[in-house]
Amino acid sequence: MKELKSLLAGLAFLFTASTANAIVITNAFMTDAEPSSCDPARLRVVNTYYENKKQACFFVSFDDSFIGDTYKTKWYHEGMLYIDGDTDTVNSTNLECMSRTMKIFGTETMNMPGQWQVEFYYNNELLLQWSFEIKERCAARTALSEDSGSLNALRTFRDQVLNKTRFGQKAVDLFYEYSPALAKAMDDSPALKAGVRTLLKTCATVIQRLN
Numbered sequence: 001m002k003e004l005k006s007l008l009a010g011l012a013f014l015f016t017a018s019t020a021n022a023i024v025i026t027n028a029f030m031t032d033a034e035p036s037s038c039d040p041a042r043l044r045v046v047n048t049y050y051e052n053k054k055q056a057c058f059f060v061s062f063d064d065s066f067i068g069d070t071y072k073t074k075w076y077h078e079g080m081l082y083i084d085g086d087t088d089t090v091n092s093t094n095l096e097c098m099s100r101t102m103k104i105f106g107t108e109t110m111n112m113p114g115q116w117q118v119e120f121y122y123n124n125e126l127l128l129q130w131s132f133e134i135k136e137r138c139a140a141r142t143a144l145s146e147d148s149g150s151l152n153a154l155r156t157f158r159d160q161v162l163n164k165t166r167f168g169q170k171a172v173d174l175f176y177e178y179s180p181a182l183a184k185a186m187d188d189s190p191a192l193k194a195g196v197r198t199l200l201k202t203c204a205t206v207i208q209r210l211n
Helices: 002-017 139-144 148-160 166-188 190-210
Strands: 024-031 048-050 055-063 070-077 080-084 097-103 114-122 125-135
Touching: 024 114, 024 125, 055 114, 055 125, 070 097, 139 148, 139 166, 139 190, 148 190, 166 190
Parallel strands: 048 125
Antiparallel strands: 024 055, 055 097, 070 080, 070 114, 114 125
């Protein structure tokens, strides 16, 4: 037992000590809004994104940084490198945090659902990996199928009206939060799918007439 404890202690030391290039990470998470400072307390942790999200943001805070140190992020989709981020250099004392964003909405990323991963490198040493997911399953798309006219009307209303107000953004977030479950329920209930289709087509028609 004593030998086992000594071995575990030795492994823990190696893990925490790492190399001379390593820093101590004090906080790291994914969020859908970029932190404005090193105090991310007001930001919610997000590991699942949908095609309407503007960006995926990776935040990391750390200590023991030195002028001249370098850091960067790499973004992977389904195990394949998607973004090889630029390398930044610490140019002031007491650098405490950094954040990097990957745009989703309006880019090809919104059409690339699946598992994603971001890696954080410091002085060319991989210190942290963080996994997240982008989902494409949308209840509106499931219900309306090939009705591109109604889908486009709803998307335009989402982007040009709802996303421009705080209340509207919360409504959109709420819809996308429950959208996968609703889409799955429609798979199991043709009647529910027909009802949702009628409701959405009616909304789309009203939006088109107002425009």
